[in-house]
Amino acid sequence: MSTPAPMEGRASGSARIYQTGGDQYIEEHVHHYAPGSAPLFGPPGAGPAEPRATAPDSVRMPLVGRAPGVLRDRTDLMRSLRAAVAGPGGDIQVLHGMGGCGKTAVAQSLFNEAVRDHGRVGLWVNASERVSLRAGMLAVAGDRGATDSELVAAAGGQRAAADLVWHHLNHSAQPWLLVLDNADDPGILEEGAWLRPSPAGTVLVTTRHATSPLWRVPGASSHRLGVLPLEDATLVLRDLAPDAGTRESARKVARRLGCLPLALTLAGAHLAHQLLESWSMDEYDRKLTEESTALVDRGASATGGGQSRHLVGRTWQLSLDSLAQGGLPEATTLLRLLSCWAADPVPLALLMPAAQGGAGLEHLDPPLTAARVEPALRALLDHSLIDMVETDGHRCVKAHGVLLDSVAAGVPDTERELLADAAGRLLRAALPQEGAASARARSQVRLLAPHATGLLHRVHRHGPVTQETARIAVRLARLVYEAGDWTAALALAATAARTAAEHLGDEHPATIEARSGQGPVLFRLGRYAEAAELLRPVHRDALRTLGPHDARTLDAAYELQRVLHRLGDLTQARTLLETVLDGRRHVLGEDHVATLKTRCEMLELRLALDEFDGYTAAAEELAGDCERRLGPDHLVTVWARDALARGLLRSGRGAEAEELFGRVLAGQRAGYGDGHPLVLGVLIQLSRAQYAQGKREQAAESAREVAEGRAEVLGEDHPETVAARAWYTEVRTAPPATG
Structure with a gap:
């Protein structure tokens, strides 16, 4: 064992030298004061210190970046908070909401007003971690008159630190506002009872945690912060980058960014501080399609907010990291699953099979087993990463679009296909049967439609689209069509056809099915010539690649003859319809709903051709067949009765x-x-x-x-x-x- 070398060190003034011959861990907190003020940790036995005119920067200044020049659409909230600050004290105000919604900006504005306009002492503590909370609260105690010996004892564990802090806050000679910023883990505040009401001042907490029992203590009031209304979000962009485009252009960008204050701030800062580029709002909107959150984060350097909390692409990862450290890594997998769909409300029924097992999520990393779906869902709700909403009588969860983009961009490549497959399976399982007539089934279809589009877009952007994904979208487009929302059905069918053609090829069966699915929608929208132009090549491709007896070929022929009927080409329509009827009888059978539907269509064509001989008897026979085989309330049975009634009227x-x-x-x-x-x-x-x-x-x-x-x-x-x-x-x- 060698002899350690001698060590020497000298210090002057307030500097110190620590010397050791072994491994040591040394932690020192240094606080700077104005010349002439006493150091925070003075010699033992020093008398009571007066509250210091100049406190540590970390206490008297909110070190969180520049406050917004204009705080948009927080009028009612600020009025309520100002009343609390101006009141007698004793209030705890809790601001909760998702990351990036502007909680800290509201707190900072209130802090500045309280100091400037109400004569309050402003105290700001970073409550995101135990170390920063404890150090900040002890600095608050020092600011309010705690002696150095008291602080040394609290720092060393000889006395309860929180009791010391609140003793001096309660006995403060001046009213105060204490901001506990980023208290995203309420357990940190609960340990040692750091959060208490005081008659001498007001406490303001900002947090992503929405449902902690700690926010329900006596004297506490909770305020949920969401995104901005569209017009106010537009003004934020105009405030920051007034020369970048028109109000309408700014409105488009604001809508694209989901009116999220953080994203708006970064986007506006980027547009206002470009050097080599000079994008307009319209150009920025187009670029968002390609780069999403990565583009938005470029504005961080212009705001001086390079920290993780000031980056859209990172802000929510902090919450997920916290959940993982707390034993819920599955929350990350669930949020990644949600990112496969759209930012619209997701019915809980869509997630139910995952909670029952068999969705394939247990093969992901982190794995999401059936028993952990409920805790993961609750964790995302508690941390404001998703909201619970009710839409058309369905309980749903909803995440912000920018959040979903950010999460989707961060999914490891090895997980993308598994996630997309799971999202597709869950979506398929949630689809009602074709012909389902209840109002609830129709409303569920309307809720699911955006998620089929979202899945197509997400998979198209990050990986190859499979035939199964395309077919789910086609089936859902058909259900939306049956529900009567023809414009939405056409948009979904067109997206499915375009995406399938790009990834699978024009003649792939799934592509033919998707292209054919646009025909009935165009027909119902009265765009007959356009429908014929689309369906003729689809029918030809189906005949060539699938054969004349394939169900998809017969479907394309059926839709084409309906269009030709409306265009007046009754002879060609009749030829096609006879082929369809023979084919469906051969492939599907006489009792199949599609065969009976084709017979209804034949009756309608006979009326158009003025073929009345035997019409009424044929219509009565068809109505009876439908009632026996499908039931009296089936829509095809109703259609057969309609054909009979038309014949009676004509006769x-x-x-x-x-x-x-x-x-x-x-x-x-x-x-x-x-x-x-x-x-x-x-x-x-x-x-x-x-x-x-x-x-x-x-x-x-x-x-x-x-x-x-x-x-x-x-x-x-x-x-x-x-x-x-x-x-x-x-x-x-x-x-x-x-x-």
């Missing part, structure tokens, strides 16, 4: 037709809901039956309802709206019936 049996149209109308409303466009198609036939019997007022009222309803749902230029307007005019202006 002059108006009273029978009116009665049957009434039953059809009730069946359509039960199956689709009152607001569905197809209900209006039956109502106009009822109007015609009423008119045929001389019931002019009833016919006119029914026609008016159809014309106004179609104009509202389909638009004034839709062919069916034009036809309904013409019929209403004819009925309203017709001379009174004689006889």
Whole structure:
């Protein structure tokens, strides 16, 4: 063993030398004061110190960056907080919300006002970690008059540190505002009872933790901070970068960033401080598509906020890191799963299979087993990473779009395919059966539609789209179409077709299915020529690659003949429909719903061709077959009755037709809901039956309802709206019936 070398050191003034011959851990806190003020840790036996005119920077100044020049859309909140600061004291105000929503900015603005306008002593403590909280609170005690010996005893554990701090806060000669910033782990405050009300001042806590029992102590009030309204978010960008574009351009960027204050601040700072580039708001909006949160974070250098909490791409990772350290790493996997979908509300029913096992999430890293889904979900809620909302009677969770972009960008490449597969399986399991007629099923379809689009976009951006992902989107587009939201159905079907073509090729079966799925939507939207132009090559490709008897080939032919029917090419439509009927009978069987539906379509085509011989008998036979095979309330059964009622009307049996149209109308409303466009198609036939019997007022009222309803749902230029307007005019202006 060698002899240690001698060590020498000299110090002058307030400097110190520590010397040791072995491994030692030395921690020293140095506090600087104005010349002439006493050091915080003075010699033992020193008398009581007066509150220092100049406190440590970490206590008297909020070292969190520059305060916003204008605090947008926090008027009511600031009014409430100002009243608390100006009051007699004893209040604890808790600001909670997701990372980046501006909690610290509100606290900083209130802090500055309290000091400047209300004569309060402002005290600011970083409560994000035990060390910073303890050091900051002891500095608060020193600021409020604690002696150096008291502080040495508290620092050394000889007396309760929190009791010392609150003793001096309670006996402060001046009213104060104490900000405990970034208290994202309430357990740190709870240990040693650091959070207490005091009659001498007001405590303001900022936290991401929304539901801690600590916020329910007597005298505490909670305030949830969310994102800004769109107009205020627009003004934030205009405040920071007034020359970067128009108000409308700023509004687009604000909407794209989800009106999140942190993202707006960074985006505005970047636009205002460009040197080599000079992007406009519109150019910045386009760049966001390519770079997302990575682009936003470029503005951090311009704000002086390079710390993790000031970076969009990092801010939420702090919460996830904290959860992982606390024994909930599964929260990261659950949030990554949510990032596969859209920023719209996610029904809890979509996550239920994951809680029951079998979603494949247990194979991820960190693994998410069925038993840990509920705790992970609760943890994300508690840390304001997601919110609980109710939409159309469905309990849902919702995450911010920028958060989801940030999380998705950070998913390891090895996990992406597994996550996308799990997201697709869960989405498929949540889909109601085609033809499901309940209002709840329709509302669930509307909620799920954005998530199919979100999954397509996410997978398209980060990896190859599989045929299963494309087919889920196609199926959901079909359900949205059946629910009557034709514009949304077309957008989803078009996205599925475009994405499938890019990743799978034009002639892949999933691509053909997706392209074909746009046809019925274009048909219902009255865009007949466009639908024909799309469906002709789809049908040709299906014949060539899938064969004439494949169900997808028959589907494409069926949709094409409907369009040709509307365009007046009845002969070609008849040829195609006969092929479809023969093929579906051969492939699917006589009793299959698609076969029965094709027979309904054939009856409608026969009416257009003025083929009345045997029509009524064929319609009665079809209605009976549908009722026996599908049930009396099935929508195809209702459609068969509609075909029979039209035949009765054309043959002059108006009273029978009116009665049957009434039953059809009730069946359509039960199956689709009152607001569905197809209900209006039956109502106009009822109007015609009423008119045929001389019931002019009833016919006119029914026609008016159809014309106004179609104009509202389909638009004034839709062919069916034009036809309904013409019929209403004819009925309203017709001379009174004689006889």
